[in-house]
Amino acid sequence: MPTRRNELLRQAARLFAEKGYHGTSIGDLAEAMGVQKGSLYAHIESKADLLWEVAREGAEAFHAALDAVPEDAPPLERIRLALRSHLRVVAEQLDVATVFVREWRYLEGERRDAFVAERRRYEERFRALFREGRELGELRTDLDEGAATLLALSAANWAYTWLRGGADTDQLADRFHAVLLDGMRGYVTPSSFR
Amino acid sequence: MPTRRNELLRQAARLFAEKGYHGTSIGDLAEAMGVQKGSLYAHIESKADLLWEVAREGAEAFHAALDAVPEDAPPLERIRLALRSHLRVVAEQLDVATVFVREWRYLEGERRDAFVAERRRYEERFRALFREGRELGELRTDLDEGAATLLALSAANWAYTWLRGGADTDQLADRFHAVLLDGMRGYVTPSSFR
DNA sequence: CCTCTACCCTAACGAGCGTTAGGGTACCCC
DNA sequence: GGGGTACCCTAACGCTCGTTAGGGTAGAGG
Numbered sequence: 001m002p003t004r005r006n007e008l009l010r011q012a013a014r015l016f017a018e019k020g021y022h023g024t025s026i027g028d029l030a031e032a033m034g035v036q037k038g039s040l041y042a043h044i045e046s047k048a049d050l051l052w053e054v055a056r057e058g059a060e061a062f063h064a065a066l067d068a069v070p071e072d073a074p075p076l077e078r079i080r081l082a083l084r085s086h087l088r089v090v091a092e093q094l095d096v097a098t099v100f101v102r103e104w105r106y107l108e109g110e111r112r113d114a115f116v117a118e119r120r121r122y123e124e125r126f127r128a129l130f131r132e133g134r135e136l137g138e139l140r141t142d143l144d145e146g147a148a149t150l151l152a153l154s155a156a157n158w159a160y161t162w163l164r165g166g167a168d169t170d171q172l173a174d175r176f177h178a179v180l181l182d183g184m185r186g187y188v189t190p191s192s193f194r
Numbered sequence: 195m196p197t198r199r200n201e202l203l204r205q206a207a208r209l210f211a212e213k214g215y216h217g218t219s220i221g222d223l224a225e226a227m228g229v230q231k232g233s234l235y236a237h238i239e240s241k242a243d244l245l246w247e248v249a250r251e252g253a254e255a256f257h258a259a260l261d262a263v264p265e266d267a268p269p270l271e272r273i274r275l276a277l278r279s280h281l282r283v284v285a286e287q288l289d290v291a292t293v294f295v296r297e298w299r300y301l302e303g304e305r306r307d308a309f310v311a312e313r314r315r316y317e318e319r320f321r322a323l324f325r326e327g328r329e330l331g332e333l334r335t336d337l338d339e340g341a342a343t344l345l346a347l348s349a350a351n352w353a354y355t356w357l358r359g360g361a362d363t364d365q366l367a368d369r370f371h372a373v374l375l376d377g378m379r380g381y382v383t384p385s386s387f388r
Numbered sequence: 389c390c391t392c393t394a395c396c397c398t399a400a401c402g403a404g405c406g407t408t409a410g411g412g413t414a415c416c417c418c
Numbered sequence: 419g420g421g422g423t424a425c426c427c428t429a430a431c432g433c434t435c436g437t438t439a440g441g442g443t444a445g446a447g448g
Contacts, residue, residue, distance in 0.1 A: 003394090004394075004395070020214065020216055020299075020300070021214075022214055022215075022216035022217045023216045023300065025434075025435065025436085026435075026436055026437085027434080027435080027436095035395090035396065035397090036396070036397060036398075037436085037437090038396090038397075038398080038399085038400095038437080038438080038439095039395075039396050039397070041436095041437070041438075042394080042395060042396070043394095043395090046436080046437080047436065047437090076379075102296070105214075106214065106217065130378075133378075134380075137380055138379075138380050139378045139379065139380050140378060140379065140380050141380070143373070143378045144369050144372060144373055146369070147366075147369040147370055147372070147373045148373050148378050150349070150356075150370075151345060151348075151349050151370060151373055151374070153352075154345075154348040154349040154351075154352035154353075155344070155345055155348040155349075157348075157352055157355075158347075158348035158351055158352050159348075161351075162344075172341075175338050175340075175341040176341055176344075176345060178338060178341070179337075179338055179341045179342045179345055179374070179377070180345070180373070180377060180378055181377050181378060181379045182377040182379055183373070183374060183375050183376040183377030183378075184324075184327075184333045184334060184337045184342050184374055184375060184377075185270075185332075185333070185334065185375045185376055186331055186332050186333050186334050186335070197424090198424075198425070219404075219405065219406085220405075220406055220407085221404080221405080221406095229425090229426065229427090230426070230427060230428075231406085231407090232407080232408075232409095232426090232427075232428080232429085232430095233425075233426050233427070235406095235407070235408075236424080236425060236426075237424095237425090239407095240406080240407080241406065241407090
């Protein structure tokens with residue numbers, strides 16, 4: 001049942017993603033809800049609350065998506081599934097994902113600290129997949145783990161800028177995965193040219 | 195000679211990067227300049243002007259960096275140098291780069307359109323490197339060009355979030371380049387395990 | 389019928405916003 | 419020494435901001 005408060009959260013996510021947190025006024029929110037701006041304070045205590053709740057919703061969604069990756073699958077497969085999960089969340093909850101990636105930094109005080117910790121934890125979980133991959137011998141032993149992880153995380157974190165709902169995110173994730181796996185070098189080495 | 199107007203642009207870039215465009219007030223700018231807020235209007239006509247100029251400065255810096263990549267070098271090398279150039283700009287002009295990547299969207303009207311066009315052109319120049327790489331046979335003919343380009347662009351565009359001035363950006367770029375080139379697959383295929 | 393819950397209203401608050409007007413000082417160059 | 423340039427000030431403008439106070443309506447559950 002979509003309570004009124006919940007609807008407000010949706011509108012907040014949408015407007016924060018579209019115009020930015022500081023670019024969105026309580027008046028904008030009220031207009032989107034078809035209500036006088038004072039009325040919003042029946043549901044929240046402050047504008048900052050809205051940002052906090054949307055950001056938390058994002059953190060939960062991304063962590064939950066990672067939870068769905070089976071722990072007993074081979075590392076390479078887990079990386080593939082993690083990419084799929086991430087992109088799926090971005091596409092299905094684009095507004096929330098945008099706040100999670102871009103607008104969280106307007107959080108203040110302990111809330112900001114708490115969010116940063118959750119965000120770091122998420123990236124750490126991602127990083128662990130690559131570490132395991134190398135430890136278990138599925139990735140080359142001389143792999144630059146840091147660069148590989150950062151490359152994958154960059155693709156994940158940048159996705160909100162171009163992904164749109166309705167895209168085939170599984171296929172997109174697999175395409176990223178394929179390039180990351182086998183690279184792009186040609187079968188002929190440059191030295192055979194001149 | 196650092197004119198006063200120029201100093202204002204630097205402070206604007208710094209504060210826009212730190213607190214966001216809408217999170218930065220004219221008062222903040224004035225304080226950073228050690229001046230009353232009304233005095234700033236001797237140098238600019240509006241706050242929006244500042245955003246526009248900083249964003250343009252960013253576009254110029256990135257395009258200029260790409261210009262420095264020799265056209266007669268082999269495609270793979272050009273990709274490597276393009277990554278180097280990009281990361282160097284990010285590290286050396288972190289504030290400007292941040293505005294170029296993140297804050298530009300608060301531009302309005304024709305300025306916004308003009309900026310978007312410049313940004314698209316920059317990404318297109320990047321994309322062309324990969325296309326040529328495949329056409330000239332340096333990249334695998336079955337390469338997923340779109341995924342590869344997007345991967346590289348994601349790394350480039352995300353860099354402002356973690357890169358800090360003073361880093362060895364050439365080495366970082368080369369590490370990205372190496373992973374992109376040869377991938378991360380292990381020398382032993384997963385099927386040899388059980 | 390009474391109470392509780394959920395929801396909304398009007399009206400105002402003090403603060404901060406971007407911007408403007410009008411005036412002033414110090415220095416350089418002819 | 420007069421004009422120009424670069425820079426800054428005070429004081430206010432109209433507006434919007436987030437937030438609060440106090441009151442009101444409709445429906446559900448006992």
